Amino acid sequence: MNNVRNVVILGSGCSGHTAALYTARANLKPLVIEGHEPGGQLSMTTLVENFPGFPEGIQGPELVENMRKQAARFGAEYQVGHVTSADLSTRPFKVHISHHVVHARTLIIASGASARWLGLPSEQALIGHGVSSCATCDGFFFSGKEIVVVGGGDSAMEEAIFLTRFATKVTLIHRRDQFRASKIMLERAQRNDKIHFLTDTVVEEVNDVSKKEVTSLRVRNLKTGDVYDFPTSALFLGIGHNPNAKMFEGQLDTDSDGYLKTKDNVFTRVPGVFACGDVQDRRYRQAITAAGSGCMAALEVEKFLEEHE
Numbered sequence: 001m002n003n004v005r006n007v008v009i010l011g012s013g014c015s016g017h018t019a020a021l022y023t024a025r026a027n028l029k030p031l032v033i034e035g036h037e038p039g040g041q042l043s044m045t046t047l048v049e050n051f052p053g054f055p056e057g058i059q060g061p062e063l064v065e066n067m068r069k070q071a072a073r074f075g076a077e078y079q080v081g082h083v084t085s086a087d088l089s090t091r092p093f094k095v096h097i098s099h100h101v102v103h104a105r106t107l108i109i110a111s112g113a114s115a116r117w118l119g120l121p122s123e124q125a126l127i128g129h130g131v132s133s134c135a136t137c138d139g140f141f142f143s144g145k146e147i148v149v150v151g152g153g154d155s156a157m158e159e160a161i162f163l164t165r166f167a168t169k170v171t172l173i174h175r176r177d178q179f180r181a182s183k184i185m186l187e188r189a190q191r192n193d194k195i196h197f198l199t200d201t202v203v204e205e206v207n208d209v210s211k212k213e214v215t216s217l218r219v220r221n222l223k224t225g226d227v228y229d230f231p232t233s234a235l236f237l238g239i240g241h242n243p244n245a246k247m248f249e250g251q252l253d254t255d256s257d258g259y260l261k262t263k264d265n266v267f268t269r270v271p272g273v274f275a276c277g278d279v280q281d282r283r284y285r286q287a288i289t290a291a292g293s294g295c296m297a298a299l300e301v302e303k304f305l306e307e308h309e
Contacts, residue, residue: 004092004103005031007301010083011110011244013040014287015277017067018294019108019301024074026302031104032071033097035244036082039064040112041278042287045137046128051287060128063287083111088251088270105309106272106301109260110294111244113278113285117237118150122206126235130214131206133237135159136286139166145233148173148217150203156238157185163236164194171232173198175222198230206235243279257282266297272308274300 006028009016012035023030042048045060072078079097087094092103115133117123123131132138143166149159152174160170172189177199179186189195198219205218207229216229243259245252252268252275253261260280262268268275276293278285
C-alpha cells in the first residue's frame with residue numbers, strides 16, 4: 001500500500017505540534033489533522049506568561065502558530081479536517097477524516113479536551129477578556145480583584161482555592177444547594193475565608209461585551225426567581241472538560257470521564273497508538289506539559305517504527 005503514512009497526528013495544539021516537530025525532524029513526514037479546534041485551547045487564550053522562553057509573555061494564537069510553522073519547516077504536512085472514526089483493529093490503521101480515509105503505521109492522538117462552557121454568546125465573546133476555563137493560566141491577571149467561579153464539583157473547588165492566591169474574594173456560584181465535590185475538597189473550600197458561596201443560582205449573561213471586559217454577571221436565583229447583576233472582574237468556569245476521544249470508544253481504554261488511559265505517559269493498549277496532551281491528562285492540562293508529552297509520543301513512534309519496519 002503506497003499511500004500509508006508513517007505517522008498520523010490527530011490534533012494541532014501544543015502536544016500535536018510538538019509531536020509533529022519531532023517526527024518531522026526524524027524524517028517521518030508526519031501528517032497532522034488539525035481537528036475541530038485548530039490550535040487547541042491556546043488559540044482561545046490571550047496572553048500566555050507561563051511558557052518558558054518568553055519573558056514578556058506571548059499571545060496564545062501566536063505561540064501555536066509559531067509551533068505550526070516550526071514543524072512545517074521540517075516537513076510536517078497539515079490537513080484541515082477532523083476524525084469521524086478510526087479502525088485500530090487492522091494494520092495499517094484506518095483513520096476516517098471527513099470524506100476520505102488515511103492509512104497509518106502509527107497514530108498519535110493529540111486531540112485535546114474541550115472546556116465545558118455555559119453556552120452564552122456573551123460568555124464566548126469574552127473568552128480571554130475576563131472569561132477563562134483555566135485558573136492556573138489566568139488567575140494572576142486578577143490579583144487584588146473579586147472574581148467568580150461557576151461549578152459544584154472538585155474542579156470548581158480546586159479552581160476557587162487556587163484563585164484565592166490572587167483574588168481578594170472568590171464567589172463560587174452553583175445551581176443547586178448540594179455539591180458534587182468530594183467531602184474533603186468541599187470542606188477545604190468552606191474553610192477558606194476568601195471563598196463565598198452563592199447557591200441555587202445560575203448565570204444568564206456576562207457583562208460587558210461592549211467594553212471587552214467582565215464587569216458583572218446577570219444571575220438568577222432558581223428558588224425566588226430574582227434576577228440581578230453581580231459585580232465581578234472575572235468569570236472562571238469550573239465545570240470540567242470533555243476529552244475529544246469519542247471516536248476511539250470501545251477500542252482504547254478510557255476512565256469514567258472519557259480521558260484516554262495511558263501507560264508510562266503515552267502508551268495506549270494498542271501497540272503503535274500513542275496519546276499525549278489533554279486527551280489523556282486530566283491532572284495538569286498545561287501548554288508545557290502537553291508539549292512535553294507530545295515529544296515523548298514522537299520519540300516512542302520513532303522507536304516503534306525502527307523496531308517494526
